[in-house]
Amino acid sequence: MKPIKQIHNKLIQKCKKHNEKAQLQLYKAYCNAMYAVACRYMKDSVLAEDVMQDAFVKAFKSIHTYKEEVAFGAWLKRIVINTCIDELKKNKPVLVAINEEVITDEVLEDNSWQVDEAVTVSMIKKAIDNLPPKYSVVLNLYLIEGYDHNEIAEIINITPVTSRTQLLRGKKIIKETLKTLSYAEGC
Incomplete structure (x- = not known):
């Protein structure tokens, strides 16, 4: 049996060639974990799912930039987090800097x-x-x-x-x- 990392690396290479079946397999392998990440930031489960799917679209569009310097899951997680933060900024402008107080x-x-x-x-x-x-x-x-x-x-x-x-x-x-x-x- 092939190690999961080898299987994922082959899927990633196929995704870089825009192979939709490979994209679906990679999505299925990571969607639950990435949904859990999105749920930590989005208060609504439907919005978390939308954000997670947007993050996958971004990931597949920019997968050619993935250089295997970090685990694919970590690279994808960063995209999910950034997509969540972008969504929060877009819908709720509460992430602006607050008055900085003198803190000891x-x-x-x-x-x-x-x-x-x-x-x-x-x-x-x-x-x-x-x-x-x-x-x-x-x-x-x-x-x-x-x-x-x-x-x-x-x-x-x-x-x-x-x-x-x-x-x-x-x-x-x-x-x-x-x-x-x-x-x-x-x-």
Whole structure:
């Protein structure tokens, strides 16, 4: 049996030659994972599916630029994230830079992400989903995708300080939400 990477590489080569069957196979191999990525950014599942499909169209149009320097899934994921962010910018102009406040280094270095033992992953995901997009996008990019503030600033066209501020504000809202949830569940 051939390793999956070899199969995917052959499919990618066929896609570069505009082979529609290969495109469909590659789509089927990655659509569920890319849909999950899109759902982290889009609050509506139908919109997430539309964005994911738009991202695949973009990927197939620019597949000739894929150089195998990173895994195909990582390359595709970046396209999905960028397509989500473009859609958020287009429909909700909330990703503009906020007034930059003076924030002490102590606050910026706050890396305490500890939560109560009763808090579940689904509670955290729900809290992130309920955040305004300007916070949820930064939280997703920072916590889940692993981007730093300079990369986030470049991706969504804000300053690194704004990225940090939105991360901290989002984190504060989530902590308050989780406190409320854990009090409610403890009753």
